Amino acid sequence: MSVRIITDSACDLPKNIIDEYNIHVVPILIYLEDKEYLDGETLNPMDLYKGMRSGKVYKTAQIPPATFKKVFLEYAKKNESVIYIAFSSGLSGTYQSALMAKNEVLDEYPDLDLEIIDTKCASVGFGLVVYKAVQMAKEGKTKEEIVNAVKFYSQHMEHIFTVDDLEYLYRGGRVSRTAAFIGSLLNIKPILDVEDGKLIPIEKVRGRKKVLKRMIEIMEERGVDLSNQVIGINHGDDLEGAKKLEEMIRERFGCKKFVVNIIGCAIGAHSGPGTLSVFFLNQKPPM
Structure with missing residues (x-):
């Protein structure tokens, strides 16, 4: 590849895509009490969800500048052209850490060819932006072409998701204790979105079956050219x-291409077991 793509573990891309495109994924930090873990490396999602169901409370922390500095130095020494595609700055300080590290590396390597992009996206919505970038890099597209595509996909990526238990959003400070209690009591399932990089509740639906139906309706309202995405x-x-959600989308819109994966530890620590999400573009990409 003429352009090297770096990202972080909040992209939640499946391992087969990471391996196929040799994506450099920097892990976000996860904490259980005083013990530190690396998302996807020393803690896997299945163990995280098992722990959460048993009452364990996990915390997350941004990637420190020192970690990014080490990564960026590696590519600076090889004089490679690099794009770091970052998790939303509205949900993590990771993007700011990367900027700090870049400035430090520039002091030593003033010719550093590094572009850092805040996607304002999360999880597989973020992952689809990265996926497009690595496909373009493999095709030999220029850095400018890739950067423009990343910005377009970031700006037009819809995030529609629901959580199974409001308790986990309460722990993360996303809803009040009263809302979590009443929601659980009445089997209310919130539908949330990511707008300008931040988590926004948009609707409340009662029952799992109805919430999936409503998610499909929102796709129809917001999506464009879904069958070709x-x-x-x-x-x-x-x-x-x-799988049920995928089947519903296939039947409703005729979609054929999907990226399906378990939510990683960085996002899962806040959303909890049972979360379901769908990601798609609300505008057709330019040719």
Whole structure:
């Protein structure tokens, strides 16, 4: 590849895509009490969800500048052209850490060819942006072409998801204790979105079956040319739910290409088991 793509573990891309395109994924930090883990390396999602179901509370922390500095130095020394595609700055300080590290590396390597892009996206919505970038890099597209595509996909990526238990959003400070209690009591399932990089609740639906139906309706309202898109789906250890959602999308819109994966530890620590998400573009990419 003429352009090297770096990202972080909040992209939640499946391992086969990471391996196929040799994507450099920097892990976000996960904490259980005082013990530190690396997302996807020393802690896997299945163990995280098992722990959460048993009452364990996991915390997350941004990637420190020192980690990014080490990564960026590696490519600076080889004089490679690099794009770091980052997790939303509205949900993590990781993007800011990367900027700090870049400035430090520039002091030593003023010719550093590094572009850092804040996607304002999360999970597989973020992952689809990365996926497009690595496909273009493999095709030999220029850095400018890839950067322009990353910005377009980032700006037009829809994130529609629901959580199975509001308790986990309460722990992360996303909803009040009263809302979590009443929601659980009444079997209310919130539908959330990511807008300008931040988590926004958009609707409340009662019952799992109705919430999936409503997610499909929102896809129809917001999506454009869905049958020709790569659709992202991910889940918090609910593969059956993800398959059901995929089947509904195939039947409704005729979609053929999907990226389906379990939600990684960085996102899953806040959303919890049973989360279901769908990601798609709300505008047709330019030719």
